[in-house]
Amino acid sequence: MMLLWLKFILTCLLLVYNVHSYQILGLFPMASISHHILTTKLIEGLAEAGHEVTMVSPYAAKNVPKHWKYRDIVLDGVDEKFQDYLKTMNLYEMDKANPIAIMRQMSNIMSEIVNNTITHPKMIELTNSNEQFDALIIEVFHLDALKAYASIFNCHQILLSSAGPSSWVNPTVGNPQPVSYVPHMFSGDFSKNLSFWNRSKNLVFYLLDYLMITFFSNSLQDDFVKQICSDGPSVSELRTNASLVLLNSHTSIYPALPLVPNMVEIGGYFIDPPKPLPKDLQNFMDNAKDGVIYFSMGSNLKSKDLPEPTKNGILKVFGKLKQRVIWKFEEDLPNKPANVLIKKWCPQADILAHPKMKLFITHGGLLSTTETIYHGVPILAIPVFGDQPTNAARAEADGYGLKFHYLDFTIEKFESYLIELLNNPKYSQAVKERSKIYHDRPMKPREAAVYWVEYIIRHNGAPHLRVAGRNLVWYKYFMVDVFAALLVVFGSLVYVVKLIVKKFCCRSMKSDRKQKVL
Template identity: 60%
Template sequence: MSLKFLFLLTLISLSANYGYCYKILGVFAFPGGSHNILTSKLMKGLLRAGHDVTMVATVPMNDVPEGGKYNEILIEGSMEYFTNFMLSKNLLEMKKDNFLKVMVNMIGAFQRFLTLTFDDPKVQQMIHSGEKFDAVILEQLTNDAHKVFAHIFNCPLIILSSMGPNSWVNDLVGNPSPVSYAAHFTVGDFSKDLSIYNRASNLVAYIGDYLLSNFYFLPKQDAVMRQYFPDAPPIKNLQTNVSLILLNSHTSLYPALPLVPNMVEIGGYFIDPPKELPKDIKDLLDNSPEGVIYFSMGTHLKSADLPSEQKRWILNVLGKLKEKVLWKFEEDLPEKPKNVFIKKWFPQQDILAHPNIKLFITHGGLLSTTETIYHGIPILAIPVVGDQSANADRAVADGYGLKLSYASPDFNEENFEKLLNEMLHNPKYRNNIKHKQKLYHDRPEEPMKTAVYWIEYAIRHKGAPHLRVAGVNLPWYKYYMVDVLVVILLGLLVVYKTGKWIVQKLFSQVKRGVSSEKKTN
């Protein structure tokens, strides 16, 4: 093969790659650990696909892959604010607060991330630089004012949802959400028990969410946005200008639910193939034929914040087991039994991939429950806040886990030991999770490839308006046919009144005729 021919092939290849290189802006202002995993992994996938990525973020991206060009804008003060906010909160104590109070507090705190982003001088420089982008990607997380970035750069808006279809994203694209069986993320999975109580509870959750969003949350978002961009369209218009929603879900993780064409499931895209474990952890796992339990309450919840009495009885239960326990614990634990090993951080995905892991004790975060299905490990869930309870409910409903809510009065030594022994000695949980694992991996392509394809698709087709359903622009009274029902009822009322008037007239005429005849006789 001649050098000239090789050179020509190289030029063709390069021109093909550059022809499909898009400029993509990701704006991710929330510094939460699990959320950073989701957003950075998506941006890395786009970089590997050869696209140029600008990422407005709160922490630097580690291990930037080769491929496209990468530009990073770190929001000044965001991580410091978040750190101070988290230090002022003990998330384990939030069990005492109702959902409405928690949401109001979180909305107030998250508004600060909006202003820190808009105020950042590097962000302002980008806005006024005249730079062009082919798409803007946001994570949907009480940050609707940031949708103005798609308006500023006049490009498609793509939303990443850390959950499956839910009330925060359904309305953005007109996705149907039947309250009779589509569980609100605060209620939990009741797909196998559609009782009147569960359906009524779900209805209350949806109504509360609607009222909170439309009469409290969105007006606040609009007010913040108008401080910086007074000529921007109303927040309601920005809300429904979404080209694509990427859902961190899959039917192996969630019950089957309706999805409009511009909602795409990419659940588990953030999971990398398992890597080599650190030697000390690998040796411990390899030399534990009796099995190992992995225990972690996630990134934000700290096991060290557990009250002393709860730590005592948890250790008492764990110390009775023949299995070893790896517990993500954030400080020294001198009273721990010999079979319990602690570290401030563990490589969770790589540990779950080890064949000697028998059980995962988890807070029930979506990333953790996705990883446990990916690796086929049953769970004992101890949910505390957010969607953790709903994730735990799905594990129970699908038979691969048990739930012991931290807020429940049943959270005690006796029940913890009972559920732990049930899961360790009953093979049905492992059998069920292995079935879920097969469903998870049975896909036409890897979820990251799916995500990249649909992002490129939305850009290629200028926002893919042909995928948008007409219902996205309908107000609620038209969507649910209330106006049609009112017209029908009014029509029936008119028919009834008219018929009644005619009958009365006929009856009175007949009555007069009868009276007249009697008088004549």
């Protein structure tokens, strides 16, 4: 009898479980390890919550638990094409380029990725499969044409922003972005009170973004939409049809910024609890009586591509330190000092979690910056391109790091900054305070991401969260038509008053003349 009751209860639980299981399509063709980490962790969180997920990306999933309802659709060849393109570029020289040229180049790269995605046989097969999904999740990164798949599968559109609020994502949901104090992603200035010069520069970046999207990117994306769905909506319509935006940001990392109701901060959701280190790393760190420094330039930048004098100078500085150093380096360094350990790959978050960690030398990528706040480790940021200078400036402004741009790099400056960060406790204190703010949240960020995706599906796209501003054209949003009308009315009044005064003055003068004649 007890066994029958147990089976009945389990059956009921399974029925309840299945009622709340949604079908979710994650379309993430961006061929970049850092972006893939973000997208994978989101999809894994949804699969772990019991949803049936389909992950479309250039990479195959690893170690997927058998109980997950998880399907991989690997876009073969997309990563290879992207890596071949990267080989033609010197990333360490990118920041010397004209900002307009960089924006246009980025748009062209992403257009190529969109084209490779929509023409891929596996994507065509999925499009023709007549499958049904409850939600489509895509990344906000000049991939607007892919939003057309939400129309094809008749599902809700959810956006993932790899950064915080930006000029790319704000207009999609009508989020305010006052240029006077909301710095552009590439402005490089994150002081609380922007100077006149920086506000002017900020305005130029925002205008460049708007003009590039309106007059260059939109036409390219519209052509892709027609290839996906001949009678599909325009990119302008698709861009403002998002039900939810998940932001990889948090006020412990970003400055306080305005957010409309359907924008949710989940910054740090990609970070897993610390795992045991490989034996060699564990022993190296455990036996470091004066602490450990970790040095990594991220996944796209390669330390081996640094100039030889720079590499040799860095090793010379490391050799003077009493701390041990782990350097993520892509090849062997035979002339390294005894206190330096070279590793081609490192479990970065697990290294930062070690109690002997003293300092993180980083390129200033957002994932690395978030991990350092999560674990409470100060940084020396050496940014190269993209949002790295902005992230580095923010770390310095918030007191948990120092920064100097790669193009300003000197061995003397590098050594003096290391000594300052290692010997002055204020940086460690500042980052530990930031870490407290990060962890003091009502729910874990990955749980929040799952909750809000489910919320959007439960409430049929949650239209009650959308603000009217997302559909307003710029002259209505900024009240230009109202101000123009007021200007016309005011000008008309001035003109009428001028005529009346002129007429009155003329009559008065005529009256004075008559009196003089008499």
